[in-house]
Amino acid sequence: MxxxxxxxxxxxxxxxxxxxxxxxxxxxxxxxxxxxxxxxxxxxxxxxxxxxxxxxxxxxxxxxxxxxxxxxxxxxxxxxxxxxxxxxxxxxxxxxxxxxxxxxxxxxxxxxxxxxxxxxxxxxxxxxxxxxxxxxxxxxxxxxxxxxxxxxxxxxxxxxxxxxxxxxNPLQPAYRELEAAPPADPTPLRWRSYSGGVYRIGHSEQLNAFAFDNERPRHGVFLEPFALADRLITNGEFLNFIEDGGYDSPRWWLSAGWDLVQREQWHAPLYWQRLDERWHTFTLGGLRELRLDEPACHLSYFEADAYARWAGARLPTEAEWEVASADLPLNGNLLESHALHPRPATESPSNALRQAFGDVWEWTSSPYSPYPGFEPWSATLGEYNGKFMCNQFVLRGGSCLTATDHIRPTYRNFFPAQARWQCTGIRLAR
Incomplete structure (x- = not known):
């Protein structure tokens, strides 16, 4: 059996x-x-x-x-x-x-x-x-x-x-007081290019370290040449999409996403509120004015995909994301920073990806499905991951609420396309 x-x-x-x-x-x-x-x-x-x-x-x-x-x-x-x-x-x-x-x-x-x-x-x-x-x-x-x-x-x-x-809660109480990141000038979005070819992704048994069953086995994938944006999309950039009628035009949306936008009357990301002609957002530190330099957060897959189409780009595949992030240090705005909220990108002395780990989980265009040769854990623990490999999309990189000792380049998070209460955001690809 x-x-x-x-x-x-x-x-x-x-x-x-x-x-x-x-x-x-x-x-x-x-x-x-x-x-x-x-x-x-x-x-x-x-x-x-x-x-x-x-x-x-x-x-x-x-x-x-x-x-x-x-x-x-x-x-x-x-x-x-x-x-x-x-x-x-x-x-x-x-x-x-x-x-x-x-x-x-x-x-x-x-x-x-x-x-x-x-x-x-x-x-x-x-x-x-x-x-x-x-x-x-x-x-x-x-x-x-x-x-x-x-x-x-x-x-x-x-x-x-x-x-x-x-x-x-109508009172919108805070979880606790949060220290805001210092103001930052928006950093330009640049593109990091990667060669096409055969790459190996997934957790390697040779590491002899913990990984979930859905990260295995390590296997080869062929990628065409591609480029990833070197940082996450900001609130200011997503606001441009809103002001350009992004939520009002079906041309950017997948059919199921457009139906959801109409049914739920979405006009902005979750937790955004328009008060006194200014945008605000709810955070774990309570309601505050929206900062345009912070990564856009609490977006569904449908919103991320629509924004990417509007921007003339697309979402990365999970293989592209892992190849680009495999050798990056596991640091960033993670749980141990105590920010509990995405922070603006800072300049990097190298041309490596910024914000690869932490801040927001990054939607990919990859359906959550088993790797070739996938074997679930035995007995009841086999229900941990495998039975959810349907109608979900993969997210990568962790968020500001993810522990540093929990994230790794091969980690596969997954949620249905309509979910947006998690800290989820956008990195563009082309």
Whole structure:
């Protein structure tokens, strides 16, 4: 059977256990620090079906460790609550039934304090497992790595979901005070050219490091010569599209995108508001006047594609993006910068791409589909990525809410074309 030969998340090498435990503590604390500014009343709010309450993210990431690490590997482990599996299973059919996603915000119980105790219960059990069962470390360590990468994803979702919830509140309260980037003169958009030929993309097994199953296997692709814009598209540039009637002309839009624009009455990116003849945008620091030098953010694939057509360009393929970014340093405006908002591009002393990592996830024109020879992880964890390879587009590069230790050039994020509550933006190609 195919399932018997599919890939296990267990790595060929045993990670450094002390370093893994230290990272486990760091990532788990980081989730609580991100949730700390959010009062209990707001941690229950679910502002749309695609988003989840803060306390659900805190609980689901604990359920993940409980279900895939502790229950199978820690002898005599006692689940914290027998009904939590129903409440906090997201989409793993092999792990049992799930509470309806669109109703997560209807539950007052368990309380935020209950979730805090649940997280402590799971954390203590993980440390007992590592300390007292060395014979299980190879399997357990690799599964813990999966759980940590999974929690990093939910840290970003926690922030984007609470941003949507706060923006939906007529009071439009801030998540916390943010320090604005210093004013910057708009930097010119330049083009970086790349030769055509056969390139290899995807995660290399030789790196002997963690990657999700959808990043494998490494394989060859043929590319025609291409060029990428050396920075992201700014609010000012996208405003030109709006003022030129971009949302009013079907000529720039894919058919499904135009239907959506008409049905939802879109006239600007998500969180943009016209107040007193000036554009404003909602940020995690609250509502403020729109800065034209910052990268345009919270755009759907349809909006990104329409802008690219209007600009006489296109969106890059994911292969083009990875080839252009493969050797760039993994630095930028990521979560550790604490900006929690895209920042203007700065001049670069080289002709390399700017803003490749951080600021906004960059839409590509590539449908989210399996690489040649793709093998999902085995058993229930095989549901992690593979079953979503339909009706989604790939995004690359991370955002201002992505942790530095989570992003890499081969990382494949994916969302449906209409999604725009994530930090998503545009880099042009031609």
């Amino acid at each position: 195919r399932g018997d030969t599919s890939r296990s998340p267990v790595l060929d090498r045993l990670p450094d256990i002390d370093a893994l435990v230290a990272r486990f503590r760091h990532v788990r604390r980081a989730t609580e620090r991100l949730a700390e500014p959010i009062p209990a009343e707001d941690q229950v709010v679910q502002s749309m079906p695609d988003a989840s309450p803060t306390k659900w993210h805190r609980a689901h990431t604990s359920w993940f460790f409980e279900t895939f690490v502790l229950a199978p590997h820690l002898p005599d482990y006692q689940v914290y609550h027998p009904r939590f599996a129903l409440l906090f299973n997201s989409y793993y059919q092999g792990a049992g039934p799930q509470f309806p996603r669109n109703l997560r915000g209807t539950l007052g119980r368990p309380t935020c304090d209950d979730i805090t105790r649940y997280r402590a219960h799971v954390d203590d059990a993980i440390e007992r497992l590592v300390d007292h069962h060395p014979d299980r470390l190879r399997d357990v360590a690799s599964l813990i790595e999966v759980g940590l990468e999974h929690e990093r994803q939910h840290q970003e979702l926690l922030l984007t979901d609470i941003k949507h919830a706060l923006a939906s």
